[in-house]
Amino acid sequence: MIKTKKQGLLIVLSGPSGSGKNTVCDMAKEVMPNIWESVSMTSRKPRKGEVDGKDYYFVSEEEFEKNIEDGKMLEHAKFAGNYYGTPRESVQKQLDAGKDVLLVIEIQGALQIKEKIPQALFVFLLPPSMKELKRRLRMRKTETEEKLMERFETAYKEINELPKYNYVIVNDKADEAARKLEAIINAEKCRVDRIEEVFLDTDEERLHEELVDKDLVNEPLDLK
Numbered sequence: 274m275i276k277t278k279k280q281g282l283l284i285v286l287s288g289p290s291g292s293g294k295n296t297v298c299d300m301a302k303e304v305m306p307n308i309w310e311s312v313s314m315t316s317r318k319p320r321k322g323e324v325d326g327k328d329y330y331f332v333s334e335e336e337f338e339k340n341i342e343d344g345k346m347l348e349h350a351k352f353a354g355n356y357y358g359t360p361r362e363s364v365q366k367q368l369d370a371g372k373d374v375l376l377v378i379e380i381q382g383a384l385q386i387k388e389k390i391p392q393a394l395f396v397f398l399l400p401p402s403m404k405e406l407k408r409r410l411r412m413r414k415t416e417t418e419e420k421l422m423e424r425f426e427t428a429y430k431e432i433n434e435l436p437k438y439n440y441v442i443v444n445d446k447a448d449e450a451a452r453k454l455e456a457i458i459n460a461e462k463c464r465v466d467r468i469e470e471v472f473l474d475t476d477e478e479r480l481h482e483e484l485v486d487k488d489l490v491n492e493p494l495d496l497k
């Protein structure tokens with residue numbers, strides 16, 4: 274009866290480093306097969322266990338800058354001294370193929386996308402408290418104390434951008450946060466402005482006319 278937009282939905286999930294974006298995203302993807310997560314490019318050095326082409330495309334700073342110059346990045350930002358960005362071409366390809374594309378990125382990049390594509394879906398993930406955020410960052414043991422404090426300070430500034438997003442999820446328990454993300458995406462896909470066409474076949478048209486004739490459709494609501 275309705276034809277929805279063929280292009281997929283662009284979903285931007287961001288929030289401070291340590292808010293649990295990747296865990297929540299992995300859990301949501303498990304139950305949402307139509308989601309494709311973009312692989313970012315970074316000039317950061319790989320951490321132990323990270324795989325090139327899966328976790329990130331790891332490149333040198335020069336190579337990253339060349340990609341910016343060539344207009345190949347949909348967005349990019351410098352975060353904690355390293356470049357991070359989303360390659361444009363693969364995202365476009367997946368959207369055109371009808372896939373919902375998920376970008377798990379920090380705030381500066383998310384705001385660049387908001388400027389260019391305001392109709393995308395913007396979700397902000399918050400930690401339950403700043404104390405918990407610090408604890409999570411420490412537990413990861415991926416940063417030196419100095420770098421960790423830098424990320425923590427950045428988190429304070431980033432939270433000020435929350436009003437620019439459409440939805441916020443507090444990540445107390447990752448599975449519950451993932452369920453909320455799933456609900457938000459499903460609701461967004463049901464929005465009336467994603468409908469391209471409404472059509473009725475002849476039987477449905479006839480039924481519609483009968484309902485109108487019987488005044489069932491337009492009957493006023495009586496809430497007494």
Ligand code: 5GP
Nearest residue numbers: 290313349350352357358359377378379382
């Ligand atoms: P990490 O070094 O911990 O992997 O990532 C640092 C921050 O960069 C995280 O908040 C992560 O979500 C963000 N990030 C990862 N990929 C991208 C990207 O393509 N663009 C932007 N703007 N941020 C990203």
